[in-house]
Amino acid sequence: MKKRKKLRIKSWKRFVSYSLACLILISASIIGCGFAIAHIVTATESQAATSSDETQTALAENNTSSSETQSNALQSIAQNTSPTVTLDASEPAQDDPYADIKERLRNNDTEGLKVVFLTFDDGPTPYTPEVLDMLASFDLKATFFTNHHKGSDAAANYCRIVSDGHVLANHTSSHLYDFYSDPTLFMGDVQSLRDYQIQVTGVEPPKIFRFPGGSANANTACVQAILDAGYTYADWNVIAGDGSSSVPEPSVITQNIIDGCHEHDVSVVLCHAELKENTRAALPAAIETLLAEGYTFLPMEEGIPYPHQLEV
Numbered sequence: 001m002k003k004r005k006k007l008r009i010k011s012w013k014r015f016v017s018y019s020l021a022c023l024i025l026i027s028a029s030i031i032g033c034g035f036a037i038a039h040i041v042t043a044t045e046s047q048a049a050t051s052s053d054e055t056q057t058a059l060a061e062n063n064t065s066s067s068e069t070q071s072n073a074l075q076s077i078a079q080n081t082s083p084t085v086t087l088d089a090s091e092p093a094q095d096d097p098y099a100d101i102k103e104r105l106r107n108n109d110t111e112g113l114k115v116v117f118l119t120f121d122d123g124p125t126p127y128t129p130e131v132l133d134m135l136a137s138f139d140l141k142a143t144f145f146t147n148h149h150k151g152s153d154a155a156a157n158y159c160r161i162v163s164d165g166h167v168l169a170n171h172t173s174s175h176l177y178d179f180y181s182d183p184t185l186f187m188g189d190v191q192s193l194r195d196y197q198i199q200v201t202g203v204e205p206p207k208i209f210r211f212p213g214g215s216a217n218a219n220t221a222c223v224q225a226i227l228d229a230g231y232t233y234a235d236w237n238v239i240a241g242d243g244s245s246s247v248p249e250p251s252v253i254t255q256n257i258i259d260g261c262h263e264h265d266v267s268v269v270l271c272h273a274e275l276k277e278n279t280r281a282a283l284p285a286a287i288e289t290l291l292a293e294g295y296t297f298l299p300m301e302e303g304i305p306y307p308h309q310l311e312v
């Protein structure tokens with residue numbers, strides 16, 4: 001058996017030096033690894049934290065973006081909501097509860113109908129808001145045959161007639177009969193008011209016309225001119241009786257309107273409620289009675305045949 005050779009330390013001094021060197025190297029390695037691990041852990045945590053922050057920031061930005069989108073949408077809606085009425089052609093038309101009646105009116109199939117067209121001439125005046133309030137209290141729509149009246153109060157009244165859903169109709173700018181002698185001048189008087197109505201209200205009113213004094217005071221040339229320009233013209237078949245300077249008592253006007261409407265399937269009532277106090281006082285009782293009797297009040301529309309004093 002081979003005898004194992006004994007390990008002898010020849011130089012203790014060299015042994016201690018080597019041992020110390022190894023110890024230092026091992027310690028340095030451990031410390032270095034420790035630093036390296038610590039650095040990696042810190043870096044990972046930092047990256048995770050940064051990622052989390054970025055996620056939160058992104059979410060916050062998304063929320064902000066969402067808020068901004070909603071805000072922009074609301075602003076857009078607000079900007080698109082103008083005081084004038086605009087209809088979206090893509091939306092289906094709302095059901096008109098009077099569609100059947102209007103169809104019969106257009107076809108002149110009026111027997112047994114109980115329809116009233118209230119018409120107010122020569123305004124607007126400072127009393128127009130009072131008339132509009134009265135109509136609103138009954139939820140009724142009417143037709144206002146207006147002339148040209150200047151001033152901010154008049155402008156506000158034209159606008160409210162439209163915004164309340166009534167018909168802003170044409171009764172010439174000047175109300176002068178003189179223009180009947182020249183159809184061109186007459187149509188200029190009609191167009192002048194239409195331009196003013198559009199300028200003041202921002203909307204094009206329907207082409208519904210009443211001759212000053214009625215078509216009986218005009219002539220066939222002017223009637224033809226108004227038809228050629230695309231207007232539907234309307235006279236009346238019921239009078240409140242307030243056209244002259246001597247205005248009847250309110251009770252008489254009320255009875256005039258009720259009795260007149262009883263005589264027709266379709267009544268067009270002429271009155272001057274924006275001018276005459278007694279007419280304003282008379283109207284509520286007349287409306288209440290006729291509503292209770294089953295009458296329907298409608299605003300005028302183009303294309304419906306209304307009473308004519310003069311035809312062509």
Ligand SMILES: [Zn+2]
Nearest residue numbers: 121122212213
């Ligand atoms: Zn008039």
